Amino acid sequence: MGIYQKLCYKVEDAFVGVMAKKQDSEVVREKVESYRISKEDAKKTTKLEKVPEEEQVEEVK
Numbered sequence: 001m002g003i004y005q006k007l008c009y010k011v012e013d014a015f016v017g018v019m020a021k022k023q024d025s026e027v028v029r030e031k032v033e034s035y036r037i038s039k040e041d042a043k044k045t046t047k048l049e050k051v052p053e054e055e056q057v058e059e060v061k
Helices: 003-019 025-060
Strands: none
Touching: 003 025
């Protein structure tokens, strides 16, 4: 994980903490973690989908 992403997560955690003061912190933390994991998985799948397309284009040339 890069420095920028770590910093962004720290800022997000601070905002979530302020916005969800009256809610259970563990539940909120779990939701944030599941959201982050789903976004990372989506990013990985789009990267994997793009790689074969680029390889196919190179093979045609």
